[in-house]
Amino acid sequence: MKKKPVIGVTLDAEKPGGYSKFPWYALRANYAEAIAGAGGLPVALPHLPALAEDLLDRIEALVVTGGAFDVDPALYGDAARHASVSLKEVRTATELALVRGALARDMPVLGICGGEQLLAVALGGSLIQHIPLALPAALAHEQANPRHEAGHAVEVIAGTLLHRIVGATRMRVNSSHHQAVRDPGPFALVNATAPDGVIEGIEDERYPFCLGVQWHPEFDIDPGDARIFAALVAAAAP
Numbered sequence: 002m003k004k005k006p007v008i009g010v011t012l013d014a015e016k017p018g019g020y021s022k023f024p025w026y027a028l029r030a031n032y033a034e035a036i037a038g039a040g041g042l043p044v045a046l047p048h049l050p051a052l053a054e055d056l057l058d059r060i061e062a063l064v065v066t067g068g069a070f071d072v073d074p075a076l077y078g079d080a081a082r083h084a085s086v087s088l089k090e091v092r093t094a095t096e097l098a099l100v101r102g103a104l105a106r107d108m109p110v111l112g113i114c115g116g117e118q119l120l121a122v123a124l125g126g127s128l129i130q131h132i133p134l135a136l137p138a139a140l141a142h143e144q145a146n147p148r149h150e151a152g153h154a155v156e157v158i159a160g161t162l163l164h165r166i167v168g169a170t171r172m173r174v175n176s177s178h179h180q181a182v183r184d185p186g187p188f189a190l191v192n193a194t195a196p197d198g199v200i201e202g203i204e205d206e207r208y209p210f211c212l213g214v215q216w217h218p219e220f221d222i223d224p225g226d227a228r229i230f231a232a233l234v235a236a237a238a239p
Contacts, residue, residue, distance in 0.1 A: 006237035008041040009060035011099065011116070013068040014048055014092050032066055032113075035219040039230035041237065046099065048091045053098035062210075062237035063103045065096050067114030067217065071180055077127040085131045085179060097123055109210035109236040111229070114178055117203060117213030124186035124205055131179055132199065139197045144176045149220050152176035155201040157225075161192035162204045162212060166232040167225030174201070174216035174223060181215065210236040 010033065012026040020027075026047065033043040043064075046056050057063075070089040074082050076097075096116070100123045103110050112120035118128050129135045132142055144152030151173035157164050164170065172193070185191055185203040193202030193214065205211040210233065218226035 004239060005040060005042040006061040006234055006239065007059065008036045008043050008062045008064060008234065008237060009046045009056060009099070010036065010043050010064045011046050011066050011092075011096050012048065013066065014089055028066065029219070031219040031221075032064065035221065035227070035230045036064065036234070039227065039234040041230070041234040046095075048095040050091070050094045050098045053095065053102050057099065057102045057106065057108065060108075061239065062109040062233055063099055063111070064233070065100060065110070065112045065116030065119055067116055067177070068092070070115065071130070072115070072119050072122050072128060074128070074130055077122050079127070079130065083130040083134065093119065104208055104211060107209050109233055110208070110212070111210075111233050112213035113219070114215060114217055115180075117215050118178075118180055118182060120211070120213040121182045121185050121189065121203055124189045124203075124211075126182060126184045126186035126189060126203075129181045129183045132181055133179070136197065136199065139199055140195065142176045142178050142181070142195070142199065148175050148177055148217065149222070150175065151222050153195055155193045155195055155216070157193050157202070158191065161190060162206070162210070163192040163202050163214070163229075166212075167223075167228050169225055172223045172225050174214075175220055176216060178215060182213075
């Protein structure tokens, strides 16, 4: 039987309360289901930055997930922090160590929503801290309708890795973010934009597979969503 590539998936972290009176990890089931459906073996990665290299030794690709928190603006050179910004420092430290280590190994990396934003920071880019403040005329990037439905369209830029993967120049995507990539970094490229010009995807051609999308393809809303996971698993295959 052909070996399934092991895909590491970053977890969210929650304070005591709700599920447990002690600190706990969380991950929506559809992340793992999307990876398994594409032929990968999903494995959850805990927040232990000192063990990042050991974790990378045991996986073939990395998925950095989203969550209701933000990357510390100090990490991309902003001196001030908007009031809406909330941090999970240990999670961010772990994900940065994992992303940087994975890229150093030419390991396939997929950043989703907040994971795309963290990928941009790891690539030397910066973020818009609060879209409504920076871009008052922007559309509602925190959509009112359920997350398993599309919130708006994105234009996929021809000739990019994302375009080659999804095979289309337009996708319908969900939208659950108050921040966005401001600058993808000195070597990274923008591969998708929303109708209001907000960056919806990035990639870096210096690496075999380095892709970030601002939406959540694990909800499988657009035909291109499943193709993103299929491409990741294919890139990770031994």
